[in-house]
Amino acid sequence: MEEAEASEPPPAAPTDYRFDDIYAGAPAAPVEESSFAAPVPVKRRRNMLKLWTWAAAGFFLAVAAAGGALYYFGPPAWMVAMGIVPEEGDPDLLFYLSKPAERRKLPTGEEYFAFGARIVNSGAQTLPVPPVLVQLRDRQNRLVFSWTTKADKSRLKPGEEASINESRIDIPKNAENLSLTFVP
16 A cells, blocks of 8 residues: 555646636646745835925025025126126215205295205216106105106216206195105
């Protein structure tokens, strides 16, 4: 009996049934695994929302750093030369009140308002004199009345002066503060 047991064939390997093989009716060949086979790499899913959030935060920090540097150090010379950023410094055309603003009551009952100002070119080149915006404000610094006027000269050489002499009758009674600015 021992001889009979030794002559029996070894038991068959378990068969691997795959989906196609089950419905095709034929058993699949057994799959042999190699000990030298590399493990199948696992592809991790990326959270794209998290990546875009980090990219946006990095962009914000870069723009904030560039803006802070521009504010702290000022614009580079090439930006001023190209006209991207205006050159900072003292303005070349300056205002001086030569005659302080005054109010008078006229015999007709109307109120007369007058002032005089000088515009001086403190620069090193001849400059055009733009129109001047005259603004009158009340005690709370609210604009009450304004108009545009021109100086007696349209161009000023270095060190030269132009004058403005204005008088109006139609000024509101609550106007107290006078401001002069150039119209661009």
